[in-house]
Amino acid sequence: MSAAPRKKGVFARPLAEYVLKQVDPLVAKKGFGEASLLMQWREIVGARIADICAPERLQWPARGRKPSPDKAQEPATLILRVEPGFSLEIQHMAPAIIDRINAHLGWRCVSRVTFRQQALAQRAAQTRPKMAPADPAVRARAAEATEGVAEESLRAALVRLGERALTPRRSR
Incomplete structure (x- = not known):
């Protein structure tokens, strides 16, 4: 061949x-x-x-006018x-x-x-993509997992984290 x-x-x-x-x-x-x-x-x-x-x-x-070759x-x-x-x-x-x-x-x-x-030139803000609102079932599941947390602000943060972790990612 x-x-x-x-x-x-x-x-x-x-x-x-x-x-x-x-x-x-x-x-x-x-x-x-x-x-x-x-x-x-x-x-x-x-x-x-x-x-x-x-x-x-x-x-x-x-530089001098005639640089020496050894320098x-x-x-x-x-x-x-x-x-x-x-x-x-x-x-x-x-x-x-x-x-x-x-x-x-x-x-x-x-x-x-x-x-x-001097301040560096402002770079384009690196923002995270907006996530779609969580499915109510996913939100309920995340809220259920954080029931034992007494502090309200910590519980809200954990619910948001749970929503993101439990929401399936879309492939691009």
């Missing part, structure tokens, strides 16, 4: 190939050599840190925009942030971190 003939023609290319070509010059103006530090910030530093700070720019040291490129200073009230926490985490960034980039790109306290 012979292999099936290959189709000749134009194949779709990933959108990222086009986008990165347009984004790289824009991030270069902020001192970043590539867009991956900005686009993958959450994966690089973790969700907890990414929620309270974001990279603003890389500030490279000034290696000095690392940059990362300027982070930090939510007000969290600078001290980020300052304590700075060595770990620097290590994660340098590991991601594969070389000693960043040696210092400075901070600028």
Whole structure:
């Protein structure tokens, strides 16, 4: 048997190939050599840190007119925009942030971190989808399971939890 003939023609290319070509010059103006530090910030530093700070720019040291060939490129200073009230926490985490960034980039790109306290841009509110009103039978079953709870507010919270746990989820 012979292999099936290959189709000749134009194949779709990933959108990222086009986008990165347009984004790289824009991030270069902020001192970043590539867009991956900005686009993958959450994966690089973790969700907890990414929620309270974001990279603003890389500030490279000034070069002399004729750099000597034996002197290696000095690392940059990362300027982070930090939510007000969290600078001290980020300052304590700075060595770990620097290590994660340098590991991601594969070389000693960043040696210092400075901070600028400013609220991060408001992200789209992550709201939970509204649940349909509970079936009366499910509500009665949840209320029955919480009969022994004396505190009213706790019982109401447990009934709501029971309704959600007992309501079958719809598949998408």
